[in-house]
Amino acid sequence: MDFLERPHLVLSLRPVDTAVRAARDGVRAAMEGWDRPDPNGDLELITSELVTNAIRYAERITLVLYLPDDMTAMVEVWDDNPEGPAEIVASPQAEGGRGLQLVGALSSSWGWRPTGAGKVTWAQTATG
Template sequence: MSPSSTVAADPDVVSCALAPRHESVRTAREFTKLTLNRWQLTDLFDDIALVASELVTNALRHALAPAPVSAYAPAQRASGWGRRGAADPISRQLDGPHTPAQAGSSPLIRLSLVRRAPQVVCAVSDPSTNGPVAREADFIAESGRGLHLVDSFSQSWGWHPVAAGKVVWALFDLSGGEG
């Protein structure tokens, strides 16, 4: 899958719709690299790409997990992305033109990058209303440290519910990163 981005009228707000496939993590990294190159912020690539990868991986693993289907009702899937909550400033910044999922199609996740000097926000939207939960770090396990990495590599992070799920965001400082 090649990165399919939509750019709002503001070139400092970009987003990329991602399919519910493991290859989307690579697509998220490619999209992040292209965007940071365009913004001349290549010094921030390693940190932001790592966080984007972790947030997309979490969305794939937890937000898009198959829901149990009743034997008496046809399978129902998210019908796309609705208008995000107008009271939430992060949601308003990330709202803009997007490619909605077609009715009956698999739910999408969306990676958004927002540059507002002196910061960059990396955000991943998904259709789940469940917030992320950092587990106690198990340094022997092969997984479970993603949110600890997000916390370590970003200035701050958090999440907000939106009309069609949630958005998990991480904030990066531009100091020393602008070219």
């Protein structure tokens, strides 16, 4: 199957708190529609963390979800902020700062790359 024929979702998001819920709901619905359930919710949590970072630092956000093969899902969050995400070491008492650590723990790989208009932060994970 040609890559462009594979299932994909593109969702434009505003940088508001409700964008996180919309992104999670969109990912869940797409994966269920593709008969690729996310039984542990890992993909939804990864999506939440990537979108949360984007709404803090960007004005334009696009979520892209696709299935590069029969065993993998890729989620990308495109935004207009050229600054790369910074993984920090949060103290045990900190209320936040662990998002990218969660992404790293739940995905098989993740990273970011600059684009002409900002960056894309991505994560890849196995699916059932």
